[in-house]
Amino acid sequence: MGWPGDAGVRTAARAWQECLERERRMAGNTVEAYGRDLRQFLHHLQGRQGPPGIADLVALKPRDLRAFMAARRAEGVGGRSLMRALAGLRSFARHLERDGHGTVAALGAVRSPKVERRLPRPIPIAAARAMTGADVRAGETREPWILARDAAVLALLYGSGLRISEALGLARRDAPVPGIDAVTVTGKGDKQRMVPVLPVVAEAVAAYLAACPHPLPGEGPLFVGARGGPLSPRIIQYAVAAMRAGLGLPDSATPHALRHSFATHLLGRQGELRAIQELLGHASLSTTQLYTRVDAARLMEAFDAAHPRAGTAPIRPAPGSAERSRSR
CATH class of the missing domain: 1.10.150 (DNA polymerase; domain 1)
Known part of the structure; x- marks a missing residue:
């Protein structure tokens, strides 16, 4: 057009x-x-x-x-x-x-239309762990180094909370390998931030580097495609789609959902909201605060499932609330 x-x-x-x-x-x-x-x-x-x-x-x-x-x-x-x-x-x-x-x-x-912000849908911890390993795709007819590559990328998404563009934007010289506990990434708006790297994530990157058959110049991309060129995000999206059926996950389980899961699982283990904001590279705390709503929703689901009176007990108004409502 x-x-x-x-x-x-x-x-x-x-x-x-x-x-x-x-x-x-x-x-x-x-x-x-x-x-x-x-x-x-x-x-x-x-x-x-x-x-x-x-x-x-x-x-x-x-x-x-x-x-x-x-x-x-x-x-x-x-x-x-x-x-x-x-x-x-x-x-x-x-x-x-x-x-x-x-x-x-x-x-x-002219005002922008009001839009209900969608709550991120985290992936269960066991499934997220499985997605970041090569074993879950062992039955596929793919070269082992490609399986190791995909596992390393997904490990960075879930283990460090990176966007897929941030993981694929890493240069070979900045590879987070064992002995390196943090990496600097470039996020939205060309802003840089430092994120921690877990030992298991560094090991996944090292396993990929050891198996990769292509030369990886220091200035070039860390993650490459089957022919040695820059890796497309679509390839990682396809890899995750291939895992979903075997792990019983819905279509909402995408590479970006691993980043959401990183934040939600940290919050569920008493992670501090401001710290999570810094790790995710959110410009506004209000964006990160979505995860408090996720955690609250999960808490209510647990309450409904476990409380003996859940679903049957009437909700009683607080003392005096009826009188206050009549007086309005």
Whole structure:
């Protein structure tokens, strides 16, 4: 789908995407999604008033944006996608403002749709441990070094709480092998943080290095594909999908779920929330606080399963609550 709008808008849109990739260093799929959302918005405007120019964008009214959001809702687009679309439009508007075209004031007057934050679904401890070892895939017709590689990547996700992009972004010279108890990773926004490395994780990485048949230059990637090139995240996703049936896990058991499990299992063993925030590289504590809700939900499940009166005992109001409700 080409860029709608006049020549000025098309030039600005391409420059904006290049800026997101090179200067902001956004993930490729995020840049692609933002670009798709902007194209859809420009097509929406073009269908109503003809090819929009930059002056038309600066002069937008809140009703123009609300009409676009309503049209997308009618097409079955959910709140999360609409929230991302607004974020992309605001990013493009900031780009226009930086280039001296003026402020798209309408975007500041439109609220993002409310979206219920999904609770992360942790993987059971026994299953998470099994996923980080090569034995669970022993029956597959894969080369042993590939099984060792996948196990090492998953061990970093569960043992150190890394994002898959962070694990695959490690250079060979930074390999966390036995004797190294921490590694520095580059996360979102190009921010670096140091995370601890458990001995069992370091051993898994060492086992992969010993088995890997490809040369691994110090400046090159630590984890490589079957032909020696950089390893794609999709390969690890396929590996986890292959394990799910054997371990009796749902589709929600993904590589990223191992990172969620790292946080939830730490919290369940009295891990301190601020420390977990630092380990995960969350910019906001509110993101990490999702895991307190996970832990509370698990606690209530245990209560319902174990308490003799669970499910049968009436819930009694606190003393005085009835009187307070009548007086309101």
